[in-house]
Amino acid sequence: MAARFIVEADGGSRGNPGPAGYGAVVRDGDTGQIIAEAAEFIGHATNNVAEYKGLIAGLKTARELDPDASVDVRMDSKLVVEQMSGRWKIKHPDMQPLAAEARAVFPRGRVEYTWIPRERNKDADRLANEAMDAGKAGRQWEPRACAPAPEEPPLETAAPKAGWAAPADLGTPTTFVLLRHGETPLTPEKRFSGSGGSDPELSDKGRWQAERAAEALAARGSVQAVVASPMRRTRQTAETVAARLGLEVRYEDGLREVDFGAWEGLTFAEVRERHPEDLTAWLGSAKAKPxxxxxxxxxxxxxxxxxxDKILARYAGKTVLVVSHVSPIKTLVRLALGAPPDSMYRMELSAASICAVQYYADGNASLRLLNDTSHLR
Structure with a gap:
C-alpha cells in the first residue's frame, strides 16, 4: 500500500530579497511523526522564491521515501497554497518555473494543499532559519541523526539518552547492521574507488569475506531485511549474505560510494602529487569536491x-542489514553520534567490517558497534 505523507514547508529571506533559506519536514500521514527533513541556504533570494524551493524540496524528499505516495502539503504561505491549488494565477516570472517544477514531482491529483497558521508550521520555519544561520556562518545545513530530539531538561533531572535508556522506555528501536563490502582488487592498494570509477567486483578474498560475514549474520539470526548500494561490489556482498539468510535484496542508490572524480583509481600519494591544492581543500571542508x-x-x-530516513520509514522497529561503502557508513555513524564532518577522517572501517546503529522513536540514535572484524579471524 502506498504511503500517505504530510509535507510542511517554509522559506525565508532576511531582507526580502536577502540571504535566504528553506526548510521542509515530511511526516507520516497516520502518526504525524517526522520521518525526514530537508533544508538549504540558497543565497540571495526573496521570501516567495525560498518558500517555493522549500515546497519543491519537501515534495522531492517525500518522493524519495515513496514515489507512489499521496501527499498533503501544509504551508503558512497563502500565496504558494493558492497558486499551487490553481485558485490564483502565477504572474511573476520567477515563480512560474518553480511552480512548474513543484507540479512535476508527483502526478496530478496526488498532492493536496492546505494553508495553516504560522504557529503550526514551526518545524519547517525552524529548519529555514537553521539553513540561513548556516549560510551566515559560511556553511550548508546538515541533517541531524533522525527526527529532531526534544529539548533536554536541566542536567540534574535529564532523561537518559537512547544509549542509556532501557529498550522498553522507547519502544523497539530500528537497528541498522552496517556491512562494508568485501575487498576488491583496489582495496589492498588503498586506491580511491567511488561511484565514478570502474565499479570493480569482489576479489577472491572479498568473496571469502562476504561468506564469513554471511555465516556470522546467520548465526545472529536477527536480520529481517537487506538493503544495499547498487554498485557491483556491494551487490555481490549483499546477495551472498541474503542468500544465506533467505532474504531478498532491496537496492538504494543513496547508499552508493562518493564519486571521487579524477581521483578514481589513484592512491592518496598519487592524488597528493597530482592535485595537491584540491586535496588540501577536500580534507579541510566537507563542501569541497574532488x-x-x-x-x-x-x-x-x-x-x-x-x-x-527511507529505510527507517519502511522498516520501523526491524533489524536491517545495510550493505554499503566506507564513506556512506562513516556518514551514518557520524550523524548518529552528532559528530562534526572531520570525524570521518578519524574512523577506520575495514573491508567486510560490521557496525551497528539503533534508532529510537524519540529521534535519538545509539552507536552499538564499530568496525567489528571478528568474523574474519
Missing amino acids: TGGGESFTTLTHRAGVAR
Whole structure:
C-alpha cells in the first residue's frame, strides 16, 4: 500500500530579497511523526522564491521515501497554497518555473494543499532559519541523526539518552547492521574507488569475506531485511549474505560510494602529487569536491540521510542489514553520534567490517558497534 505523507514547508529571506533559506519536514500521514527533513541556504533570494524551493524540496524528499505516495502539503504561505491549488494565477516570472517544477514531482491529483497558521508550521520555519544561520556562518545545513530530539531538561533531572535508556522506555528501536563490502582488487592498494570509477567486483578474498560475514549474520539470526548500494561490489556482498539468510535484496542508490572524480583509481600519494591544492581543500571542508567534478561530503550527507530516513520509514522497529561503502557508513555513524564532518577522517572501517546503529522513536540514535572484524579471524 502506498504511503500517505504530510509535507510542511517554509522559506525565508532576511531582507526580502536577502540571504535566504528553506526548510521542509515530511511526516507520516497516520502518526504525524517526522520521518525526514530537508533544508538549504540558497543565497540571495526573496521570501516567495525560498518558500517555493522549500515546497519543491519537501515534495522531492517525500518522493524519495515513496514515489507512489499521496501527499498533503501544509504551508503558512497563502500565496504558494493558492497558486499551487490553481485558485490564483502565477504572474511573476520567477515563480512560474518553480511552480512548474513543484507540479512535476508527483502526478496530478496526488498532492493536496492546505494553508495553516504560522504557529503550526514551526518545524519547517525552524529548519529555514537553521539553513540561513548556516549560510551566515559560511556553511550548508546538515541533517541531524533522525527526527529532531526534544529539548533536554536541566542536567540534574535529564532523561537518559537512547544509549542509556532501557529498550522498553522507547519502544523497539530500528537497528541498522552496517556491512562494508568485501575487498576488491583496489582495496589492498588503498586506491580511491567511488561511484565514478570502474565499479570493480569482489576479489577472491572479498568473496571469502562476504561468506564469513554471511555465516556470522546467520548465526545472529536477527536480520529481517537487506538493503544495499547498487554498485557491483556491494551487490555481490549483499546477495551472498541474503542468500544465506533467505532474504531478498532491496537496492538504494543513496547508499552508493562518493564519486571521487579524477581521483578514481589513484592512491592518496598519487592524488597528493597530482592535485595537491584540491586535496588540501577536500580534507579541510566537507563542501569541497574532488578534482574533475567529483562529489562533496556535504552532498553525500544529504543523500545518505535521505536513504537512512527511507529505510527507517519502511522498516520501523526491524533489524536491517545495510550493505554499503566506507564513506556512506562513516556518514551514518557520524550523524548518529552528532559528530562534526572531520570525524570521518578519524574512523577506520575495514573491508567486510560490521557496525551497528539503533534508532529510537524519540529521534535519538545509539552507536552499538564499530568496525567489528571478528568474523574474519
